[in-house]
Amino acid sequence: MRTIVFIRRAGIRVAAVAALAVTPVVLAGDPPAQYAASCGACHAVGVAGAPATGNVDAWAPRMAKGMDALVASVRNGLNAMPPGGLCNSCSDEDNVALITYMATAQ
Numbered sequence: 001m002r003t004i005v006f007i008r009r010a011g012i013r014v015a016a017v018a019a020l021a022v023t024p025v026v027l028a029g030d031p032p033a034q035y036a037a038s039c040g041a042c043h044a045v046g047v048a049g050a051p052a053t054g055n056v057d058a059w060a061p062r063m064a065k066g067m068d069a070l071v072a073s074v075r076n077g078l079n080a081m082p083p084g085g086l087c088n089s090c091s092d093e094d095n096v097a098l099i100t101y102m103a104t105a106q
């Protein structure tokens with residue numbers, strides 16, 4: 001009986017260590033969490049005139065409008081870009097991070 005308890009405890013410890021080992025590490029320069037499921041759908045390759053992610057030249061005239069104007073464009077939508085850019089849960093701060101990521105050379 002004692003032996004069984006010991007084995008069970010050891011098993012739990014091994015499981016905990018394994019869980020720590022697979023925790024994903026977010027590296028600097030990685031896209032924000034919402035990117036792949038929302039903005040990336042159009043901006044990854046520049047669908048329908050969307051400035052492509054990492055294309056600094058394409059983003060330059062957009063960035064010249066100022067971050068507040070760009071966040072407003074995402075919130076309200078702009079031409080082929082739907083309001084929210086397919087991310088209903090993104091806050092203004094999230095959108096700043098997403099825009100900054102897309103406008104930066106990768």
Ligand code: HEC
Pocket residue numbers: 038039040041042043047048049050051062065069070071073074078079080081082084085086087090095098099
């Ligand atoms: C369905 C496709 C689509 C998705 C999804 C999308 N965009 Fe866009 N986005 C566009 C297109 C097309 C334009 C260019 C609009 C134009 O100027 O006519 C654009 C333009 C922009 C601009 C420039 C706005 C301006 O005022 O010049 C920003 C900033 C932007 N997108 C951010 C985002 C962010 C952040 C997300 C994700 C939350 C996102 N987009 C998701 C299609 C998309």
